[in-house]
Amino acid sequence: MIVTSDRVHLPGDLNVSRLICGLWQIADIEKGAGPLDAERAADALEAYVEAGFDTFDMADHYGSAELVAGRLLARHADRERRPVALTKWCPEPGPMTEDVVRRGVQERLHRLGVGRVDLLQLHWWSFDHPAWLDALHALQTLRDEGLIGAIGVTNFDAAHLALALADGIAVATNQVSFSLIDRRAAGGLSELCARSGVRLLAYGTLCGGFLSETWLGRLEPGAMPDWSRAKYKRFIDAAGGWGAFQQVLAAAAAVAGRHGVSVSNVATRWVLDHASVAAAIVGARITESEHRADNRRVFSLALDAEDRARLDAAFAATCPIAGDCGDEYRRPPYLTASGDLSHHLAAIPGLYRAEPVPGRPGRSRVASGSVWEPLAGYSRAVRVGDHICVSGTTATHGAQRCVAPGDAGAQATYILDKIAAAIAALGGSMEDVIRTRIYLRDISAWEPAARAHGRVFGSVMPANTMLQVAGLIGDYEVEIEAEAQLGRS
């Protein structure tokens, strides 16, 4: 019997299943055995389509996932409604010219064998490198040309998603980790979604399968052979460890028992019940195991206040995973695993390069390419011994463009990335910052600027001054300068 699952509409005329079939596991299956037989693997996807799960999530680096999905799409080419293929592009940080972006998208089109990518999700390794904004603007051009249905991002925190929106990018979705164990997405990101209409695509909802009866009451496992569980065991450790996890699992099992469903159903339903969440992506080891019948039951489950209270009580035993969504890819502790995005780059290329100052031993400087640096005679940042001074920095993108016009919070986010890149080029980090000054054109915008500063320096706590000035040159709302003292322990 063909059953229709719950659906949700997304921009780009996309009609997707609220339970999306995730194909990261293909890369794991293929890592020892080599590429799957694409036709046989497409047969396996067909079974998902027949069960109502006709939306698939993949990426450029998920082994042959795009090729397998391409076979499936070809089989459905003549039908009125074909399956939906969401993919990701994860370029190495570097200049994102229109050409580079077009080639990235064309490769997706070629591998999928389609004329339009339904949803193209951008992952970016390090926000210190601002070319992600160029990539998104170029994707928007390609969307206007009809090569992309809608633009998504993945692993973006609330601040950078807000910056993208303030810079005029029509982001439809943000794909992030969201589960009973990793509840970061329920915070600022969900608030931004409510304000902006961006929807979340949640992954890791089952913690790689840990959120199931199989692990209830079990002793803590050692090293996990599969990438997925190796990754989510790190999340469990970061959320308070195996004991705290077992308390959440026991609460989910009690809720499941009340409703006659599985622990996985409860975990998925809890995520889907957040207004910000459009859909949950559940990974599938196609050709090896399948949980379709069980996962379908999520659509007949409604959690009530008693269920939610029971889960909330169990959350109290855990500690919130630190930071915001996507931090696990960008800063320690890296909660990723070989085989997902993290093993792609041995080192993330820096934005700036330090140069020695001629005739001044122990002094080095960084130029950020502003036309005014040579004309007015200044550096983005200068290091003397262990001390770094960063010039008053504005949200100038490339040679001249002002990012996120009129939005002090978004501009402050952009500026702080630029400051971080300058300090990193000179051998320091934002942890070394001891002094900041924030200059505002309009003091009524103090709060978003202060919040952006707090997001970066909440644990560093440099001495800070915030001032309204009579005017800033150009269309800028805010300018920030910083000083860092490199630690010598």
Ligand SMILES: NC(=O)c1ccc[n+]([C@@H]2O[C@H](COP(=O)([O-])OP(=O)(O)OC[C@H]3O[C@@H](n4cnc5c(N)ncnc54)[C@H](OP(=O)(O)O)[C@@H]3O)[C@@H](O)[C@H]2O)c1
């Ligand atoms: N954007 C990103 O950075 C990112 C990162 C990670 C994942 N993703 C996407 O999200 C998808 C899902 O995330 P994930 O695979 O990491 O984690 P997940 O969905 O939490 O875990 C998937 C695993 O859970 C088990 N499972 C599924 N349904 C079950 C059920 N009803 N009962 C018991 N176990 C069940 C399966 O394991 P067994 O088959 O071993 O039983 C499956 O491989 C990925 O495939 C990928 O498409 C994106």
